[in-house]
Amino acid sequence: MLNPIKKIARFFKLRAAFAHALALLFLSGFAFVKTADAGINSMRVGQGVGNVRLVFDADQSFDYKVFLLNDPKRLIIDTQNVKVNPQIVSKLDSNNFISNPRLGTVGVDDVRIAFNLRKAAVVKKAFLLPPQSNFGWRFVVDLELASEREFASKLGSSHALTNDNYKESKVAEKAASNKQVIRENNVKKIIVLDPGHGGQDPGAIGYSGVYEKNITLAMGKELKALLDRRGKYKVYLTRSTDKFIPLRERVKIARRYKADLFMSIHADSALNRNAKGLSVYTLSENASDKEAAALAERENKADVISGLNLVEHSKEVSDILINLAQRETMNRSSEFAAFMVQEMKKSVKLVANTHRFAGFAVLKAPDIPAVLLEMGYLSNRQEEKLLQQKNYRKKLAESTAEAIDKYFENMQHASLF
Ligand SMILES: [Zn+2]
Incomplete structure (x- = not known):
């Protein structure tokens, strides 16, 4: 049972939420309806020698934070402002690197995607790719095998790769790829x-x-x-x-x-x-x-x-x-x-x-x-x-x-x- 004050408070909160939703609907029209089922809708895993790449397909961009935790070794991907289809974790193939993918929530509406790591590894890259040819948005996370020491040195969210990191690394990547094109030509x-x-x-x-x-x-x-x-x-x-x-x-x-x-x-x-x-x-x-x-x-x-x-x-x-x-x-x-x-x-x-x-x-x-x-x-x-x-x-x-x-x-x- 809620006491009357809480009831009133809840009423206003709901009304505010409703008004907000209505405003969004009004502002964004059908796009809003579409976003309702949109988000991260699939995940693919490619394993190489000593590395693994996770690719998430999404129909919108979103904010992310990728980091490692210990005991047990885990890869954590926190996403913001995006829905994650729970189906994506049910389809992961067994893999030498990662296991037991699962979804959880962090705070109000951030979604956490967690994996157990079978071996010590570090996150080499995490980035979003805008839609291109037949693909929608793609979120790519590259893991590489590492020593226990290296793994230990990259633990915790203070070492997280986020969108901002991505922007910086994008600039570096672009410079590197320009160089590479020049090199490729020669x-x-x-x-x-x-x-x-x-x-x-x-x-x-x-x-x-x-x-x-x-x-x-x-x-x-x-x-x-x-x-x-x-x-x-x-x-x-x-x-x-x-x-x-x-x-x-x-x-x-x-x-x-x-x-x-x-x-x-x-x-x-x-x-x-x-x-x-x-x-x-x-x-x-x-x-x-x-x-x-x-x-x-x-x-x-x-x-x-x-x-x-x-x-x-x-x-x-x-x-x-x-x-x-x-x-x-x-x-x-x-x-x-x-x-x-x-x-x-x-x-x-x-x-x-x-x-x-x-x-x-x-x-x-x-x-x-x-x-x-x-x-x-x-x-x-x-x-x-x-x-x-x-x-x-x-x-x-x-x-x-x-x-x-x-x-x-x-x-x-x-x-x-
Ligand atoms: Zn032959």
Whole structure:
């Protein structure tokens, strides 16, 4: 029971709140109705080696404060002036870094999003991105593994990253990125070429017994020589001898070199000996057709052959695919594939559905645009013959180099998210 004074007070408070709401409704019209269900409506997690990125999608900007607490180790994100859909915490995938996401309230209407940290980590960045192309507002929090000491030195809200921090770091970032653009203009683009298979894994075996691994290595070396001559690229091969490299290692090599472009080189085979033609593949979780899916399965088997089932293991990597950086990378990969098709059309026969999609383990570097080139069918007598000819491979290499030139000329320096 409330006493009469409190009742009256409550009445006025309610009336004031009602008047306030009415005024808001009046001022902002339908926008107000929309904001009523708006706010932070989804969360995505991308895990890299030694770091994790949380991305929250929102349809408005908001104020935030991101910091760490101890006992147990926690990441705290306090948000202001925004609603948070409780659903977002129910969908978090298990992760090596963070667990047990939950929502709470702080003060009157601030929402706290808390996670437990499985390991000592520090918050590297926290920032809001305004709406851009298909995205609405995005709030990004980057965590990085750290020593216990480092973690301890960043504890508490006095070390929080907030909107104001963001503004400062934005300025610094902009200066840094300007510098980077200048550097990028002078610095050679890095290309990693990956001759498929090798060592105990011969790849496809041709009509007359030619091994795919030898054709891919020959092509890789020739393409590297051609690109080197252009003088504007730094080109690396994942292998320059007949040795076996697990698929995951090939991805790692590309990342180690900080490749701007990764191209895996292969030649296919089919039961149907009439099958022929070249195609260019980019990564997708859904294969564009049955043959593409079967091909990805064949190519991914390389690791099973050697007794290392790393394809299975890379599920963790494949989870990152859905992540935003990946989307951009996939777009770029597709752009490059389009240039490839355009150039190849001029010199060789292509299969009908030339740019295709499939889940190749070797294309799963989340931040490097990557394509897989199937130069043709070794199971086709004619194409096997062609692929063994240096002149024919030279034609392919020249078209590829042209495509690479066009891709980098056309590439916009959009940020990765
Ligand atoms: Zn292959």
